[in-house]
Amino acid sequence: MADISHSNAASAGAANAGTEVQDKHAAAIALHKRRTRFGLLFWIPLGWLIIVAVAAIGAPFWGLPAPDEIDWAYLQSPPSEAHWLGTDVLGRDLLSRIIWGARVSLTVGFAAPAIGVGAGLILGMAAGYYRGWVDEVVGIAIDSWLAIPGLVVLLLFAVIFGGSLFMVCFSLGLLFIPTAARITRAATLNYAGREFVLAARALGASDFRILSKEVFPNIIWPLIAFILIDIPIAIVIEGSLSFLGLSVKAPTPSWGGIIAEGREHLSTAPWISLYPTLVMFVTVLSFNLVGDAIRRRLADVREGAI
Amino acid sequence: MHYLFRRFQRLFIVMIVVTFVTFLLVNILPGDVAYEMAGMDSSEAEVEAIREEMGLNRPVLIRYAEWVGGIFTGDWGRSFINKEDVWHAIMQRFPVSFELMILAQAIALAMAIPAGMLSAYRPNGRGDRIIGAIAFASVSMPSFMTAILLIYFFSLHLGWLPATGYEPLSEGLWANLKPMILPALSLALVEWTILMRTLRVEMISVLQENYIALARAKGMSNRRILWVHALRPSSFSMITLLGLQVARLLGGTIIIEQIFGIPGVGRLLIHAVYTRDFIVIQGCVTFFALAFVTANFLVDIAYAWLDPRVRTRGAHG
Numbered sequence: 001m002a003d004i005s006h007s008n009a010a011s012a013g014a015a016n017a018g019t020e021v022q023d024k025h026a027a028a029i030a031l032h033k034r035r036t037r038f039g040l041l042f043w044i045p046l047g048w049l050i051i052v053a054v055a056a057i058g059a060p061f062w063g064l065p066a067p068d069e070i071d072w073a074y075l076q077s078p079p080s081e082a083h084w085l086g087t088d089v090l091g092r093d094l095l096s097r098i099i100w101g102a103r104v105s106l107t108v109g110f111a112a113p114a115i116g117v118g119a120g121l122i123l124g125m126a127a128g129y130y131r132g133w134v135d136e137v138v139g140i141a142i143d144s145w146l147a148i149p150g151l152v153v154l155l156l157f158a159v160i161f162g163g164s165l166f167m168v169c170f171s172l173g174l175l176f177i178p179t180a181a182r183i184t185r186a187a188t189l190n191y192a193g194r195e196f197v198l199a200a201r202a203l204g205a206s207d208f209r210i211l212s213k214e215v216f217p218n219i220i221w222p223l224i225a226f227i228l229i230d231i232p233i234a235i236v237i238e239g240s241l242s243f244l245g246l247s248v249k250a251p252t253p254s255w256g257g258i259i260a261e262g263r264e265h266l267s268t269a270p271w272i273s274l275y276p277t278l279v280m281f282v283t284v285l286s287f288n289l290v291g292d293a294i295r296r297r298l299a300d301v302r303e304g305a306i
Numbered sequence: 307m308h309y310l311f312r313r314f315q316r317l318f319i320v321m322i323v324v325t326f327v328t329f330l331l332v333n334i335l336p337g338d339v340a341y342e343m344a345g346m347d348s349s350e351a352e353v354e355a356i357r358e359e360m361g362l363n364r365p366v367l368i369r370y371a372e373w374v375g376g377i378f379t380g381d382w383g384r385s386f387i388n389k390e391d392v393w394h395a396i397m398q399r400f401p402v403s404f405e406l407m408i409l410a411q412a413i414a415l416a417m418a419i420p421a422g423m424l425s426a427y428r429p430n431g432r433g434d435r436i437i438g439a440i441a442f443a444s445v446s447m448p449s450f451m452t453a454i455l456l457i458y459f460f461s462l463h464l465g466w467l468p469a470t471g472y473e474p475l476s477e478g479l480w481a482n483l484k485p486m487i488l489p490a491l492s493l494a495l496v497e498w499t500i501l502m503r504t505l506r507v508e509m510i511s512v513l514q515e516n517y518i519a520l521a522r523a524k525g526m527s528n529r530r531i532l533w534v535h536a537l538r539p540s541s542f543s544m545i546t547l548l549g550l551q552v553a554r555l556l557g558g559t560i561i562i563e564q565i566f567g568i569p570g571v572g573r574l575l576i577h578a579v580y581t582r583d584f585i586v587i588q589g590c591v592t593f594f595a596l597a598f599v600t601a602n603f604l605v606d607i608a609y610a611w612l613d614p615r616v617r618t619r620g621a622h623g
Binding site for chain 2: 140144147148150151155156158232236239240244246263266267281284289
């Protein structure tokens with residue numbers, strides 16, 4: 001999918017067998033090109049993500065009105081010179097709110113997968129390396145965890161622990177543990193019986209040393225790929241949660257929250273919901289595209305190494 | 307038989323763990339339910355009386371055992387807020403959620419099957435790439451955002467379909483379906499991609515089989531080959547996935563029911579969360595977990611029945 005125009009040209013003349021061979025040639029060259037360098041579908045989304053990240057990090061310095069500052073002259077006004085993306089019902093600047101909301105989304109997007117994969121890594125390695133009852137207990141824990149739909153778990157946590165940014169990251173992170181643990185366990189199983197691990201053990205290496213020096217470097221790649229998938233998922237789930245009003249508390253803007261606020265005024269002031277929706281969509285899409293490109297590159301590098 | 311028994315055993319343990327953890331979280335951590343019930347400015351004696359009346363001052367384990375016992379006999383407790391019977395409340399709303407899920411799956415399938423076939427027919431061809439790109443975009447669009455856009459376009463702009471509301475089936479089929487279309491579509495637009503991809507992968511390999519080549523050699527039309535000969539052997543994984551997705555959709559319906567004002571189990575749960583109605587939250591979570599585990603179990607059985615190799619393999623691994 002990375003190079004649509006190219007393939008169109010290539011498949012246009014696929015009518016008879018003669019051109020089909022050329023076709024395959026062209027496809028192989030295209031594949032080779034994709035392997036060796038990142039295309040536009042990597043750089044454009046990456047550019048967007050950098051813009052969003054810089055805007056979010058420097059949010060206080062852009063001279064925008066504060067996200068909760070009320071402008072009485074511009075209540076629920078469409079995009080204008082004074083407010084580029086318009087204002088919401090309370091006269092708060094939407095651009096500013098979206099930028100401040102990006103802080104929440106990006107923090108959760110990076111922190112939650114990191115927490116989840118970190119914990120899943122430890123559990124999965126323990127289960128895959130020690131087997132026996134450890135494996136059994138971790139297996140039951142994972143199954144139980146997976147038995148409740150993710151959003152339900154988050155609702156439960158939101159009621160109990162309330163909505164601080166830390167708690168949102170933490171409880172969202174918990175959601176990523178089961179899959180991360182499963183991936184790690186499978187990978188660890190794969191390596192725990194290999195010769196180099198047996199050799200290390202024969203040399204008297206401790207379990208911790210074997211796991212950290214022999215097993216870990218080998219299983220880290222599938223986990224990195226997994227984190228890349230998780231970042232946009234975390235942003236989407238945080239969006240759903242804040243849409244329901246159960247993420248960070250009210251004065252702090254978040255994308256889902258702004259979309260929810262605008263939902264009531266969709267007929268009179270559609271921009272309140274539609275701009276954050278657009279920004280969130282493009283951001284999630286960008287993360288998916290960049291992640292996909294990096295994942296493919298990783299796979300190529302590893303294949304190349306073998 | 308042994309395989310099924312092992313699966314069942316595991317499910318049993320899982321349900322015990324899930325109910326126990328839910329019970330603990332709901333009952334121990336948020337302070338005291340009795341305070342919530344007595345209200346802000348009540349005396350210590352009043353709180354104590356409520357605690358006594360509800361049996362909240364007894365050990366947690368005993369209360370848990372009672373509650374779990376109640377689950378089996380159909381006594382899921384009563385709401386703290388409106389005294390509604392929890393089991394009754396869930397059962398009253400479940401058909402609504404179920405209808406929404408079935409509709410969503412039907413729409414998702416109606417999109418996934420033709421798209422998957424078109425993709426598989428010429429992998430990496432133009433159609434495949436376009437469909438792949440659309441799928442990629444719709445994965446990046448969570449259901450609540452799709453819902454907002456659908457409401458904006460179809461309800462407010464075109465005025466074709468209502469933005470919120472629900473009509474029971476007794477009001478007529480169309481009256482019932484009409485407000486369900488947008489919610490179901492919101493869910494389907496996320497779900498179809500994974501079905502499509504699964505079908506595509508499996509069909510690509512089926513299309514390389516000899517009998518497809520033979521059908522082609524006999525001069526059969528492409529349409530007939532795809533729909534009659536290739537679809538059935540290619541849809542095995544997709545059907546399995548369908549079962550698993552029903553369970554996953556349970557979570558997805560929560561937010562969609564909230565947006566469209568559909569009185570399903572998800573709305574019950576959200577309402578309970580907003581009003582901190584703990585016994586209802588507890589009941590809903592247990593119900594979701596039970597539904598999820600049952601769906602998984604049925605899928606497992608179907609798998610073992612269709613593919614004998616699974617039966618001899620371990621429960622996991």
